[in-house]
Amino acid sequence: MLKIENLHASVGDKAILKGINLEVKPGEVHAIMGPNGSGKSTLSYVLAGRDGYEVTDGSVTYNGEDLIEKDADERACDGIYLAFQYPVEIPGVSNSYFLRAAVNAQRKHRGEDELDAMGFLKLAREKAKLLELPDNLMHRPVNVGFSGGEKKRNEIFHMAVLEPQLCLLDETDSGLDIDALKTVANGVNSLRSPDRAMIVVTHYQRLLDYIVPDQVHVLSGGKIVKSGDKDLAKQLEAEGYGDLVAA
Amino acid sequence: MNAVAENTLPHQGWLEAWRERVVHPEAPAWLTELRELGWSRFEMFGFPSQRAEHWKYTRVSALESSVFAPADLSIDIAAAQAKVQQLGLAAEDRIVLVNGVVRDELSQLPSVNGYIGSFADLLRNDPDRVRAFLGAIKRNHHIEKPDRNNLRGEPFAALNSACAIDGAAVVLDNNVALEKPLHVVHLYTSAGSMPRNLFLLGQCADAKVVEWQLSLGDDAVFANAITEIGLGENAQLKHERVQNFNNQSWFIESVCTDIHKHARYIGNEYALGSKLARVDTLVDLKAPGSETHLNGMYLPFGTQHIDCHTRIRHQAADCISRQLYKGVADKRGRGVFNGRVEVARDAQRTDSEMQNRNILLSKFAEIDAKPELEIYADDVSCAHGSTIGQLDQTAMFYLRSRGLAKEQAEAILTWAFAAEVVETTDHDVVRGYLLDALAERLPGGDKIRSLDSDLEAGE
Numbered sequence: 001m002l003k004i005e006n007l008h009a010s011v012g013d014k015a016i017l018k019g020i021n022l023e024v025k026p027g028e029v030h031a032i033m034g035p036n037g038s039g040k041s042t043l044s045y046v047l048a049g050r051d052g053y054e055v056t057d058g059s060v061t062y063n064g065e066d067l068i069e070k071d072a073d074e075r076a077c078d079g080i081y082l083a084f085q086y087p088v089e090i091p092g093v094s095n096s097y098f099l100r101a102a103v104n105a106q107r108k109h110r111g112e113d114e115l116d117a118m119g120f121l122k123l124a125r126e127k128a129k130l131l132e133l134p135d136n137l138m139h140r141p142v143n144v145g146f147s148g149g150e151k152k153r154n155e156i157f158h159m160a161v162l163e164p165q166l167c168l169l170d171e172t173d174s175g176l177d178i179d180a181l182k183t184v185a186n187g188v189n190s191l192r193s194p195d196r197a198m199i200v201v202t203h204y205q206r207l208l209d210y211i212v213p214d215q216v217h218v219l220s221g222g223k224i225v226k227s228g229d230k231d232l233a234k235q236l237e238a239e240g241y242g243d244l245v246a247a
Numbered sequence: 248m249n250a251v252a253e254n255t256l257p258h259q260g261w262l263e264a265w266r267e268r269v270v271h272p273e274a275p276a277w278l279t280e281l282r283e284l285g286w287s288r289f290e291m292f293g294f295p296s297q298r299a300e301h302w303k304y305t306r307v308s309a310l311e312s313s314v315f316a317p318a319d320l321s322i323d324i325a326a327a328q329a330k331v332q333q334l335g336l337a338a339e340d341r342i343v344l345v346n347g348v349v350r351d352e353l354s355q356l357p358s359v360n361g362y363i364g365s366f367a368d369l370l371r372n373d374p375d376r377v378r379a380f381l382g383a384i385k386r387n388h389h390i391e392k393p394d395r396n397n398l399r400g401e402p403f404a405a406l407n408s409a410c411a412i413d414g415a416a417v418v419l420d421n422n423v424a425l426e427k428p429l430h431v432v433h434l435y436t437s438a439g440s441m442p443r444n445l446f447l448l449g450q451c452a453d454a455k456v457v458e459w460q461l462s463l464g465d466d467a468v469f470a471n472a473i474t475e476i477g478l479g480e481n482a483q484l485k486h487e488r489v490q491n492f493n494n495q496s497w498f499i500e501s502v503c504t505d506i507h508k509h510a511r512y513i514g515n516e517y518a519l520g521s522k523l524a525r526v527d528t529l530v531d532l533k534a535p536g537s538e539t540h541l542n543g544m545y546l547p548f549g550t551q552h553i554d555c556h557t558r559i560r561h562q563a564a565d566c567i568s569r570q571l572y573k574g575v576a577d578k579r580g581r582g583v584f585n586g587r588v589e590v591a592r593d594a595q596r597t598d599s600e601m602q603n604r605n606i607l608l609s610k611f612a613e614i615d616a617k618p619e620l621e622i623y624a625d626d627v628s629c630a631h632g633s634t635i636g637q638l639d640q641t642a643m644f645y646l647r648s649r650g651l652a653k654e655q656a657e658a659i660l661t662w663a664f665a666a667e668v669v670e671t672t673d674h675d676v677v678r679g680y681l682l683d684a685l686a687e688r689l690p691g692g693d694k695i696r697s698l699d700s701d702l703e704a705g706e
Binding site: 045048049050051052071072073075076077081082084087088090091092093097098099101102105106109141158162 | 639640641642643644645646647648649650651652653655656659660662663664665666667669670695
């Protein structure tokens with residue numbers, strides 16, 4: 001589904017990713033771990049198509065197509081979803097309005113009919129239940145006045161409604177207490193399926209107790225320095241990144 | 248000063264009509280004196296020129312060659328009635344004024360301990376009560392000590408003092424709380440009007456007042472309004488103002504508020520219309536613990552010119568002020584924001600914040616922003632910021648990463664930018680009116696508005 005080869009990327013003049021190789025197949029969950037500043041978030045942004053994150057070398061293919069040349073909204077319509085580490089507040093625009101606009105933009109791109117208000121609300125309510133999202137969150141302005149946990153749950157709620165093929169979760173666990181973490185993880189797990197892949201970017205092993213990955217990669221200095229199965233995460237938790245980062 | 252007074256006024260023609268009008272046949276001597284003072288000050292100032300610092304970006308010289316004699320007061324009541332209906336205010340407590348004069352047949356006045364109704368009636372029946380506060384405007388507008396280089400609304404205030412015959416008056420005795428919001432609806436049909444409003448809240452009184460300044464019809468009008476507000480100890484006023492004149496009209500207003508101990512004034516200003524609008528919002532925090540929050544939105548579109556000036560004076564310790572003003576300009580629209588905070592030497596522990604944000608939707612649009620701070624106390628927290636520019640790029644990425652095309656994401660963020668101030672209203676009728684205006688003006692706004700209503704209806 002996703003193939004990253006020798007990916008180099010810079011922000012401004014600063015080279016951040018320095019030769020990443022990664023292949024993700026449908027149904028797989030990959031965890032990317034690493035210390036602060038290793039390039040984890042940059043990798044998410046590069047894959048999602050944020051302006052200002054420039055690919056300087058290497059390639060990214062998604063479902064056999066070159067991803068790099070596509071704008072962020074095209075990638076979203078092709079089924080890539082990024083759950084933000086810091087979801088953005090949008091005053092004056094209700095969560096349900098925003099999400100419905102997104103759903104319909106993607107449906108239109110796929111040549112499907114747009115959902116009307118009733119159809120959308122039915123879908124949204126169903127998914128909101130999954131995330132134990134309070135009803136009023138749908139009608140409040142996007143992320144405005146949401147607690148940290150509500151913001152992260154809202155990101156997974158959007159994901160559930162948009163039903164992407166490739167999910168990028170950027171530090172979805174940061175700032176969550178254990179109950180909120182479990183709710184978010186349950187939501188994510190319920191979306192695991194044989195034709196959907198996930199890349200879970202995290203600093204902490206804790207999340208991976210709840211979202212169990214197929215593979216774990218350690219990112220350091222803009223490169224993947226080690227890969228392994230879920231036990232690698234436990235090992236990192238016990239031993240720290242010390243040796244790997246020094247290498 | 249005599250040399251200045253010799254300035255000939257080219258606009259004397261239409262002003263003469265104001266002068267000749269018999270304002271109040273049995274006016275007490277002090278009122279007549281005040282009017283004469285107004286005339287002499289106005290003649291001394293003339294209409295402000297762009298040489299005056301606070302008029303640098305706003306040109307009112309065309310007023311001189313326009314003709315704005317006193318508006319006809321025999322107007323079509325049915326049209327005014329229909330407008331009140333259309334605004335959704337038919338069941339609300341309200342003072343309705345047409346061309347600056349209160350119309351009882353259109354109003355629905357709540358009965359309270361105090362007085363709500365026509366300023367002219369109050370002046371006639373209880374002149375002493377009014378007298379002390381008409382003095383306030385003198386102080387606020389330096390009528391006693393005019394400084395030509397530092398003119399704000401003084402010339403217009405002086406003209407209003409000379410000419411005003413009516414306006415809305417709200418006087419609440421101590422501990423009186425208005426149960427429902429009071430709407431003050433100013434409608435203007437043609438020519439010139441100079442309403443004078445007075446809101447006095449006694450100790451611990453509490454009110455929500457929504458003022459509407461609107462054209463009735465397509466004629467050009469010149470409205471020169473003053474609102475004087477006095478808040479007694481621990482009183483609270485939330486004052487929202489919606490201005491939507493037609494594109495031929497001139498609107499000049501000074502809103503002067505004195506806030507006493509522990510009292511709070513919340514002023515929301517929504518400036519949508521007019522050919523040229525200039526509003527001075529002047530707040531004096533006069534005693535410890537007083538507080539003000541000013542929120543503003545100005546949308547100069549087409550060839551409109553909208554100028555919002557604010558001045559908050561911290562005159563005592565432990566007062567709080569907050570300002571958030573946002574502008575969106577399109578086509579050849581021109582906006583001005585000048586926000587000033589003055590902190591007196593004794594105003595220790597002042598806590599003040601002023602934010603001004605602007606977006607230009609066209610390369611011909613212009614917004615001039617000028618936040619100013621003048622601080623004489625040494626233990627203060629004063630923050631201010633002003634931006635003119637682009638939409639937030641992180642937010643753009645957020646929207647696009649969900650699948651929205653660039654234009655659609657821009658439309659939503661522009662909407663969100665303006666709607667942040669709309670959300671500060673307490674009233675659905677105001678919110679609806681403002682969102683309709685945004686829907687009409689902002690790119691893609693009609694779609695955002697109608698889909699949002701759909702979803703609300705779907706609940």
